[in-house]
Amino acid sequence: DIQMTQSPSSLSASVGDRVTITCRASQGISNYLAWFQQKPGKAPKSLIYAASSLQSGVPSKFSGSGSGTDFTLTISSLQPEDFATYYCQQYESYPLTFGGGTKVEIK
Amino acid sequence: QVQLVQSGAEVKKPGASVKVSCKASGYTFTSYYMHWVRQAPGQGLEWMGIINPSGGGTNYAQKFQGRVTMTRDTSTSTVYMELSSLRSEDTAVYYCARDAGNIDYWGQGTLVTVSS
Numbered sequence: 001d002i003q004m005t006q007s008p009s010s011l012s013a014s015v016g017d018r019v020t021i022t023c024r025a026s027q028g029i030s031n032y033l034a035w036f037q038q039k040p041g042k043a044p045k046s047l048i049y050a051a052s053s054l055q056s057g058v059p060s061k062f063s064g065s066g067s068g069t070d071f072t073l074t075i076s077s078l079q080p081e082d083f084a085t086y087y088c089q090q091y092e093s094y095p096l097t098f099g100g101g102t103k104v105e106i107k
Numbered sequence: 108q109v110q111l112v113q114s115g116a117e118v119k120k121p122g123a124s125v126k127v128s129c130k131a132s133g134y135t136f137t138s139y140y141m142h143w144v145r146q147a148p149g150q151g152l153e154w155m156g157i158i159n160p161s162g163g164g165t166n167y168a169q170k171f172q173g174r175v176t177m178t179r180d181t182s183t184s185t186v187y188m189e190l191s192s193l194r195s196e197d198t199a200v201y202y203c204a205r206d207a208g209n210i211d212y213w214g215q216g217t218l219v220t221v222s223s
Contacts, residue, residue: 043216044213045213046212049208049210087152089210094166098151098154099151101152
């Protein structure tokens with residue numbers, strides 16, 4: 001199975017900050033990488049697929065990059081509604097696997 | 108608009124089975140595979156498997172092989188996930204999620220509680 005490792009596991013940031021989350025795959029996955037946002041008590045929301053493509057309706061303050069084994073999710077200017085947990089997920093091969101999550105909290 | 112509406116919360120005893128449904132609307136049901144993903148309390152996301160609503164073919168995570176069965180009813184655009192031999196560690200929220208080459212839409216989740 002492909003292991004997905006996210007860092008950091010949590011971070012504190014202020015409104016307006018630029019935030020970057022990293023995700024590393026245990027083997028190359030080309031660009032078969034997705035990012036999800038989850039708020040407490042809610043279902044995950046799909047943000048990014050194919051490492052850098054925004055899902056329909058997702059604001060452009062979210063961006064993704066990377067290929068192979070190393071990926072990043074960047075939020076350009078953190079807003080109150082962005083405080084949540086973020087997960088990466090590889091879909092290059094089954095079983096699909098998720099990173100452990102990064103909780104973005106208010107400083 | 109795409110909607111995935113799941114069945115309500117369940118409480119089961121250890122050793123029992125649970126069957127969760129996910130009714131799809133707003134798109135052609137047989138054109139998109141469907142995943143099942145679960146999340147234990149305070150934990151991350153765990154992939155359970157996928158079903159092809161067109162032919163019914165499935166691919167299950169090895170961890171759940173022998174305990175999970177995913178089926179579909181094309182007449183009602185509904186997919187089902189049945190998990191048997193439940194144990195306390197199966198207490199989790201279970202999500203269905205549509206596959207468009209990648210996961211794009213999620214159901215609202217169904218809480219399954221396993222307790223004696």
